[in-house]
Amino acid sequence: MALVLNEEQQMLKESAKGFLQETAPVEALRKLRDERDPMGYSRELWEQMAEMGWSGILVDEAYGGLAFGHVGMGQVMEENGRTLTASPLFSTAILGVSLISLAGSDAQKSALLPAIIEGKLVTALAIESGSRHRPAYTGVQASSSGEGYRLSGEKQFVIDGHVAGKLIVSARTSGAEGDQDGISLFLVDAGTAGLEIERVIMADSINSAIVRFKDVEVGADACLGPVDQGFAPLQQVLDIGNVHLAAELLGIAQEVFERTVQYMKERRQYGALIGSYQGLQHRAAHLFSEIELAKSVVIKALQALDEGSDDLRLLVSLAKAKVGEVATLATNEAVQLHGGIGMTDELEIGFFMKRARVAEQVFGDQRFHQGRFAALQGY
Amino acid sequence: MADLETFRTETRAWLEANCPPSQRLPAEDFEDTCWGGTKWRFTNPEQKQWLEVMAERGWTAPEWPTEYGGGGLSREEAKILNQEMARIGARAPLFSMGLSMIGPALLKYGSEEQKRQHIPNIVAGKIWWCQGYSEPNYGSDLAGLQTRAEDKGDHYLINGQKVWTSYANLADWMFCLVRTDPDAAKHAGISLVLFDMNQPGVTVKPIRLISGKSPFCETFLDNVRAEKDQLVGEVNKGWELASYLLTHEREMIGNMGQSTAIVKSLHEQAVEQVGLENGVLADSSLRTDITRWAMDDMAFQLTAERIGDESKAGQGTGAASSMLKYAGTENNKRRHELLLGIYGSQALAWEGEAFKDGQMASQWLRTKGNSIEGGTSEIQLNIISKRILGLGEK
Numbered sequence: 145m146a147l148v149l150n151e152e153q154q155m156l157k158e159s160a161k162g163f164l165q166e167t168a169p170v171e172a173l174r175k176l177r178d179e180r181d182p183m184g185y186s187r188e189l190w191e192q193m194a195e196m197g198w199s200g201i202l203v204d205e206a207y208g209g210l211a212f213g214h215v216g217m218g219q220v221m222e223e224n225g226r227t228l229t230a231s232p233l234f235s236t237a238i239l240g241v242s243l244i245s246l247a248g249s250d251a252q253k254s255a256l257l258p259a260i261i262e263g264k265l266v267t268a269l270a271i272e273s274g275s276r277h278r279p280a281y282t283g284v285q286a287s288s289s290g291e292g293y294r295l296s297g298e299k300q301f302v303i304d305g306h307v308a309g310k311l312i313v314s315a316r317t318s319g320a321e322g323d324q325d326g327i328s329l330f331l332v333d334a335g336t337a338g339l340e341i342e343r344v345i346m347a348d349s350i351n352s353a354i355v356r357f358k359d360v361e362v363g364a365d366a367c368l369g370p371v372d373q374g375f376a377p378l379q380q381v382l383d384i385g386n387v388h389l390a391a392e393l394l395g396i397a398q399e400v401f402e403r404t405v406q407y408m409k410e411r412r413q414y415g416a417l418i419g420s421y422q423g424l425q426h427r428a429a430h431l432f433s434e435i436e437l438a439k440s441v442v443i444k445a446l447q448a449l450d451e452g453s454d455d456l457r458l459l460v461s462l463a464k465a466k467v468g469e470v471a472t473l474a475t476n477e478a479v480q481l482h483g484g485i486g487m488t489d490e491l492e493i494g495f496f497m498k499r500a501r502v503a504e505q506v507f508g509d510q511r512f513h514q515g516r517f518a519a520l521q522g523y
Numbered sequence: 524m525a526d527l528e529t530f531r532t533e534t535r536a537w538l539e540a541n542c543p544p545s546q547r548l549p550a551e552d553f554e555d556t557c558w559g560g561t562k563w564r565f566t567n568p569e570q571k572q573w574l575e576v577m578a579e580r581g582w583t584a585p586e587w588p589t590e591y592g593g594g595g596l597s598r599e600e601a602k603i604l605n606q607e608m609a610r611i612g613a614r615a616p617l618f619s620m621g622l623s624m625i626g627p628a629l630l631k632y633g634s635e636e637q638k639r640q641h642i643p644n645i646v647a648g649k650i651w652w653c654q655g656y657s658e659p660n661y662g663s664d665l666a667g668l669q670t671r672a673e674d675k676g677d678h679y680l681i682n683g684q685k686v687w688t689s690y691a692n693l694a695d696w697m698f699c700l701v702r703t704d705p706d707a708a709k710h711a712g713i714s715l716v717l718f719d720m721n722q723p724g725v726t727v728k729p730i731r732l733i734s735g736k737s738p739f740c741e742t743f744l745d746n747v748r749a750e751k752d753q754l755v756g757e758v759n760k761g762w763e764l765a766s767y768l769l770t771h772e773r774e775m776i777g778n779m780g781q782s783t784a785i786v787k788s789l790h791e792q793a794v795e796q797v798g799l800e801n802g803v804l805a806d807s808s809l810r811t812d813i814t815r816w817a818m819d820d821m822a823f824q825l826t827a828e829r830i831g832d833e834s835k836a837g838q839g840t841g842a843a844s845s846m847l848k849y850a851g852t853e854n855n856k857r858r859h860e861l862l863l864g865i866y867g868s869q870a871l872a873w874e875g876e877a878f879k880d881g882q883m884a885s886q887w888l889r890t891k892g893n894s895i896e897g898g899t900s901e902i903q904l905n906i907i908s909k910r911i912l913g914l915g916e917k
Contacts, residue, residue, distance in 0.1 A: 147825065148833055425905070436850075439829065466819070515814075518814045523790045
């Protein structure tokens with residue numbers, strides 16, 4: 145498979161770019177932040193995205209989706225990285241759709257996927273028990289209760305947790321924390337008794353929440369997939385999520401890099417454009433080289449998600465770790481090369497730096513994925 | 524796509540039938556990969572046989588046109604051929620500057636006569652080409668070169684000195700940058716000429732490097748003759764060709780780590796030398812360093828593939844060879860530093876049978892030149908800054 149976009153994917157990328165830059169540039173995120181918007185995103189914007197079909201890019205045609213694939217969705221995410229647009233695209237159209245599609249029964253898929261496509265249902269994945277990514281530690285115990293289950297415990301870093309209609313929760317039904325067996329997935333409605341959701345405003349101003357379960361009762365039909373066997377589909381969805389985060393981070397890296405190079409062609413010191421100084425040129429050129437590497441690992445991982453690959457997990461961790469590293473470098477260099485103005489809130493560079501760090505933390509940072517990359521190869 | 528699958532099946536069967544056993548072993552020494560030419564001594568009859576059967580199909584130059592002896596394969600077919608060769612560990616049947624540099628330049632800029640004279644011999648490995656570029660006072664600043672070629676009617680008379688000429692002692696012909704107009708601006712008076720090395724006036728002196736023996740030579744040119752019909756392209760327009768050739772050279776050097784790709788991976792060697800503790804490499808810092816290198820290496824290989832695919836699809840920014848040369852050579856240096864970390868004092872032994880006569884230390888030292896030859900890393904960063912990023916204006 146050639147490492148290039150086909151015509152349809154290219155068209156989706158162009159239209160996503162046009163739409164996001166016109167409708168929801170960084171200025172829109174600044175406004176949500178400054179006005180302390182209670183939703184943290186614009187519902188109207190999400191409806192427009194749904195109308196364009198973005199909420200159904202990964203949904204099977206049988207449930208009314210476009211089944212356009214990960215390479216296509218990855219282009220939307222990359223463009224989203226350039227504008228930092230706040231929306232449930234990641235939480236719902238990527239994570240929710242993928243997990244429901246992989247683990248859900250036909251009844252669950254028929255009930256939930258069309259609602260997601262229409263933009264009416266937002267989902268949030270509640271999987272982190274602490275502040276560092278450890279998916280086999282659930283932090284929530286689920287015990288049998290009547291026909292169903294009773295959930296107790298706490299989740300952190302739940303993206304879109306406070307605006308979701310349904311949470312998808314990993315909980316321990318057997319075994320000990322750290323075991324991959326014995327983890328089950330549950331669908332929990334936002335209004336369920338005993339559920340406490342506390343919005344957390346992260347550095348990037350994008351939605352997150354702490355979710356507490358105090359004897360939350362759910363029916364047997366709340367199980368997403370077989371009991372005790374939730375880790376495998378969860379792992380697959382984490383892989384999917386990580387590749388799309390890498391695509392978003394690639395968009396961030398490219399955007400700050402282009403803005404920085406542009407600034408180097410405008411800013412004068414000592415009577416010359418700062419871009420004429422070799423000390424700065426080489427830093428920019430090195431960053432260019434790193435971004436070229438990042439582009440390749442992202443498209444390879446996206447294609448592997450669509451086509452399957454024996455090396456899928458390796459390619460996922462490669463993409464997340466490498467692009468995490470490159471986005472960190474790109475945002476750091478962007479501030480340094482802008483100088484004092486780069487430190488100001490007025491310039492948008494800071495927004496990119498903050499989002500890059502948060503996006504990198506979601507589902508494991510570069511060190512986590514370096515470790516996984518090594519472990520997958522037996523060392 | 525069905526055609527490609529047929530091509531794969533047929534290629535696999537043909538390689539199984541035709542690639543001799545010894546040519547499926549990893550190439551460890553210089554002699555293990557054939558460079559061709561009149562002075563080449565085949566290490567065994569199978570190396571000769573492998574070159575001949577591959578050359579007969581044009582598969583030493585898979586993508587070159589069949590009319591000059593090339594394989595005439597599409598990029599996709601050539602990729603498959605590569606994959607199928609890698610599958611059985613087949614060595615490249617031929618490695619040469621003819622294939623990687625002057626051949627592509629002649630196909631693009633050469634006259635019909637030049638193509639007919641030189642290309643089939645390159646495909647068949649009959650002539651060994653060397654490159655006359657750098658001079659003692661003109662390295663990074665190559666365009667300042669001073670080797671003079673005087674127009675003598677039917678030929679040019681060449682006087683000057685070249686340096687870093689790889690295998691000048693074994694080569695049959697040289698492609699050489701010369702100054703044909705000393706009064707023109709420095710980029711405007713350069714030409715590219717071809718000449719036979721087997722003539723009076725060509726003196727070759729090998730250069731010893733920090734890594735020991737080396738392929739590099741100084742080449743002295745005293746009243747050397749190049750026929751007029753061996754001028755490539757137009758007179759005084761040689762800098763364009765030189766740039767084109769440098770692009771090929773950058774790609775070749777950037778890819779050097781790959782040509783010996785069949786050796787064990789770094790992490791496998793590390794596990795053998797250092798061992799595991801609870802399933803994890805016993806030296807955790809080394810584990811991290813190897814992982815970061817392996818990720819950069821994979822990303823680099825994928826980037827070389829992507830840039831090739833993009834140019835085939837008419838996409839991409841072009842001018843990527845500087846990036847590949849920069850990233851590839853810096854990675855290769857890191858790889859050899861890590862090998863020192865993995866093998867410890869063993870890697871630094873300089874003499875003795877047990878240590879293959881210091882091969883590891885010598886290879887490590889040799890990689891230091893990768894980011895110098897073919898344009899230093901800093902020159903590549905300059906090129907990226909100016910040509911791709913458009914920086915430089917004051």
